[in-house]
Amino acid sequence: MNEAPRTTPLYLRVAADLRTAITAGEYGSGARLPAEDELARRHGVSRGTVRQALAALRADGLVTSRRGTRRVVLAAPGDAGSAELRSFTRWARSLGREPGGRTVAVDRVAADAEEAEHLRIGAGDAVYRVRRLRTLAGAPVMVERTTYPEAVGALVAAMPLDTVSYSAELALHGVLFMDAHHTIDLVAADGHDAELLGCRAGEALLRERRRSTDPAGAPVEWSQDRYLPGTVAFTVHTTAASALGRRLGP
Template identity: 50%
Template sequence: MSRRHEQIADDLRRAISEGRHPVGSSLPSEAELAAAHGASRGTVRQAIAALQAEGLIGSRQGARRVVLSATPSQSFTELRSFAQWARAGGRTAGGQVVTSSWDTAHGDEAALLQIEPGARVLRVLRVRTLDGTPVLLERTAYAEWIAPAVRELPDDCESVTQALYDSRGLVFANGEHHIDAVAAGTADAEHLRLRRGAPLLRVRRTTTTAEGRPVETSDDRYSPGSVVFTVRNSTQTNPLTRTSPE
């Protein structure tokens, strides 16, 4: 099960996106939210901090927190799975493994996974859907230490992140993301039902445990119009950095 503050944050995101807490309105107080969710004020405060870091809500000292935006976006200040992001926006996430096989790590993958070149990895090609429509093609290489647990999962597992937490207690704690645009290749076009050469948003990501042990590295390709990565800067937080293309 997800950590309690994450569940509360998801509930609040959904309430905001559905208009139950309209833009410009004030959220209930911490005490009211704690009573409504049967949680401690500290847990509620963690949930609120996540929404504030995303720019969905703001606050003034001594005043209730105000809803600033109803746009569901992928935050770079916390690590959320595709399924968690979909649920927060009131969408239904799905997934289907296309291929899964053992392979040897390429040089760049080996460096990211902190293993020797040629070491074994589990290579998985997975199509992800939103409300039944394919929107994301994941090409993931899993480190050998976690690969057996991944292979035990059903091919249509909705959330690998959640399933590995439930079965192994594994927490994807840290992530690095590199975002650019690419043209759809033959496999991309086939699985995402697009024409070859269509523009795709690519996110190359590597995730690790809280101790820094690499779990996976992936090349994720989103179909046009399926997701928006929103950057909200403030004087309190600006977690992104800008780098030159490779």
């Protein structure tokens, strides 16, 4: 296996080895990966560790996710057929664009009714609300307004304010973003949006509301991302593994 820091969870090291093999073309698009027990034998780990590694690859849109069957490679990184909605950071870098991030506010507060519903917690339970500006090549593109359950939010709150990818850092702590439910609509920019994005208050922004869950189906974030118009568009691909994807421009 590839060398990795001892602090890196074992399943992420297995995922990194498999990702390298897929990138190198060892498994072409549409090919079946070896069975879980075979992968466990090759890497000297348990089948549970292999399942976690495959879950991480699924989160990246590289393999299918049907438990009990051999996973199928959907597309190698960079393939045009990969429509998975990856994190903002991974998406930007896949296009050769440099993503940036700046945390504006992190507040530990009591969950309101909407947050409680989406995170499946009690109203009034502690959550972390995070507001962050995202950029492409230094230009403001989007304001993230994300609410995390307390355990996940505490990890986010401890990260440096200029952390580019929360999801990558959270994965090191065993927090994976597996599935997401998306709603796309328009919303008027408020004063905070206007200040961060350089637009006018009241201007229409493209909003993506998203609830993400981990491999066990537990919610790990409830987010409302607000994009400047004309910077990003969303496309929906209807396939056996339907996904929502981003692209630049209107």
